[in-house]
Amino acid sequence: MDTQQRFDDKVVVITGAGSGLGRSYALEFARRGAKVVVNDLGGDVTGGGKSSAAADAVVQKIKASGGEALASYDSVEDGDAIIQAALDHYGRVDVLVNNAGILRDSSFKNMSDKDWDLVYRVHLLGSYKVTKAAWPHMLEQGYGRIVNTASGAGLYGSFGQANYSAVKMALVGLTNTLAVEGAAKGIQANVIAPAAGSRLTETVFPTEVVSALKPEFITPLVVNLCSESCKESGGLFELGAGWMAKVRWQRSMGVNFDVKAGFSAEDVAESWGEICNFSEFDNPTNISESLTPLLKNVGISF
Ligand SMILES: NC(=O)c1ccc[n+]([C@@H]2O[C@H](COP(=O)([O-])OP(=O)(O)OC[C@H]3O[C@@H](n4cnc5c(N)ncnc54)[C@H](O)[C@@H]3O)[C@@H](O)[C@H]2O)c1
Structure with missing residues (x-):
């Protein structure tokens, strides 16, 4: 496998690549021949400050191993500058890993507007901005691989992380x-x-747990998703500690109320068990499959 998933002539942009997961991705993509844009604002965990040190250290390590990399110190909020750096130096962008992140944890009761805004700006607005800047170039070349970074906090909820959960699910x-x-x-x-x-x-x-769950255990899946041979798209994967799995939506078969006769809150309460019964289920994979049973209930087939 090591020899198959090569990234020669591919330009890979990784945000938040100065530490943690992003750093591990950057080193591995470079090892596999990619030209890597190592983006990192170099601030603290809560989004304060900035420094070039984190991105520089990763670039130096890649270059010391004979790889090709460029440091970018812009915030992901300035996504166009990050993509412009890739275009100016390498002429294209093939892969984008939106990975930069901060935390500003607080119970919802105590969460400040600043906690909400900063987390939104780095994770969601930042991913949007960098992707929006890369998208026309990917469209034009008819090729692109994007990996976004969500969190179990978004999928399942996590006390003290309303801001983070919301943007990760977005x-x-x-x-x-x-x-x-x-x-x-x-x-x-x-x-x-x-x-x-x-x-x-x-x-x-x-x-x-921090020392057992190495960032390097996440990297092989990300490399896979970004490889030319990968066919996967629209997938959501949960992983860590060398375990990885795909996640999908599952819904109960639902209840069809008679829209002509009408139905009330009491009818819903009476059918609650059936509405929530997962002994049978389906797994819609697109918006059309999602709407099919709804429309069927009013006699429309899709
Ligand atoms: N580590 C986990 O268990 C875990 C779990 C779920 C999700 N995630 C997500 O994975 C991603 C990577 O996190 P990590 O655990 O490696 O943390 P990390 O703090 O080691 O890495 C995040 C990097 O993002 C950079 N960054 C922060 N704001 C930035 C900005 N505005 N512009 C550019 N760079 C910025 C930081 O400087 C840092 O180097 C994050 O999106 C995080 O939310 C991590």
């Missing part, structure tokens, strides 16, 4: 639509919910 929605719009254009988008020891998680996980 990235699942963004990825779904990028996959739909990119399908005919050679652009594939997927999203991961990783678990790894890093400066972000050292405040949450015990030390033993």
